[in-house]
C-alpha cells in the first residue's frame with residue numbers, strides 16, 4: 567500500500583510517500599523558519615498561508631521524485647492534531663479532498679504518534695515494548711509503548727517543553743530561532759564546570775518534568791553577568807549555554823532511567839526535535855549501557871517535523887483497515903493515550 571503523508575501542524579510543510587512493502591519512497595520538506603525568524607516564534611496566520619502556498623507543489627514534487635503518478639497512491643495520511651488549528655486545517659482539507667477525488671481511504675494522524683514512530687524508518691528499528699521520551703517544541707513526555715496505539719503516559723512537563731526551554735534560553739542569549747541547535751553549538755565552546763544550573767525535579771519521585779525554574783535561573787545568570795547594557799561576554803554566553811544544556815540533558819537522562827526501571831523495559835526511543843541533541847544522545851547511550859538498555863532515535867532530519875513519520879504512522883493504521891469518513895476533523899489538543907490500538 568502506497569500512502570501519501572502530509573504534515574502541516576506547525577511551521578514545516580512535510581510531504582512523503584511510504585510503501586508498506588518497500589518502505590519510504592520519497593520525502594521533502596519546506597521549512598518556514600525564514601518566514602517566522604524576524605518574529606522570534608511561529609506566527610499562526612502566516613504559517614497557515616504559507617502551507618496553502620507550498621502544499622500542492624510539494625506533493626507533485628514528491629510523487630515525481632518517487633517516479634510515480636498520482637493514480638498510484640492508495641491512501642492519504644494527514645496530521646490531524648495536536649498543533650495550530652489553521653495550519654492543521656490546510657493539511658487536513660487538502661489530504662481529505664485528494665483522497666475523495668482519488669477514491670482512496672484517508673486517515674488523520676496524531677502528530678506525536680508520528681514522532682514516536684519515526685525511528686521505525688531506520689535500518690534497525692526498535693521492537694515493542696519500549697519507553698518513549700517525546701521531546702519537542704511543544705511536548706516533553708515519557709510514554710510506555712506496548713504497540714501502535716497502546717500508549718500510557720508516565721510523566722510530562724508541568725510547564726515548558728524541553729524544546730521551548732531551549733528556544734527561550736536562545737532568546738536570552740540573542741541567538742536565532744529555533745534556538746535548540748544554536749544553544750547546542752554555542753555550548754560546545756562552553757567551559758565545563760564554570761556554572762552549574764539546577765536539575766529541576768530530580769529529587770522528587772515520579773516522572774514529571776518542569777523547566778520554568780531553569781529558565782528563570784538562566785535569565786538571572788545572564789542578567790548578573792551583563793557587560794553594561796548588553797549581553798555577557800562571548801565566553802560567558804557559551805558557558806551559560808553549556809550549563810543550561812547540561813542541566814536539561816541530565817534531567818532527561820535521570821527520568822528516562824527511572825522510567826525504564828519502573829517499566830522493566832530495556833529499550834528507549836527518543837523522538838522530537840530535541841532528540842537531535844548530540845549531548846542528549848551521547849549521555850543516554852552511556853547511562854543506558856550501564857543498565858543493559860538501548861536507545862533508539864531517528865536520523866537527524868526525522869527528529870523535527872516531517873512528512874515521513876506521518877506517512878509511516880498513517881500507513882500502519884490504513885493497512886490495518888482503520889480510516890475516516892468524509893468529515894474534516896482536526897484536534898489542536900489531542901491526548902496521545904486516547905488513540906485506538908491497532
Ligand SMILES: Nc1ncnc2c1ncn2[C@@H]1O[C@H](COP(=O)(O)OP(=O)(O)OP(=O)(O)O)[C@@H](O)[C@H]1O
Nearest residue numbers: 702703704705729745746747838839840843870871
Ligand atoms: N540539537 C538540538 N538541541 C536541542 N534542541 C533542539 C535541537 N534541534 C532542534 N531542537 C528543538 O526542537 C524543537 C523543534 O522540534 P519539533 O519540530 O519536533 O517541535 P514542534 O513540532 O515545534 O513541537 P511539537 O512536535 O510538540 O508540536 C525546537 O524547540 C528546537 O529548538
Ligand SMILES: [Mg+2]
Nearest residue numbers: 702703870871
Ligand atoms: Mg513536532
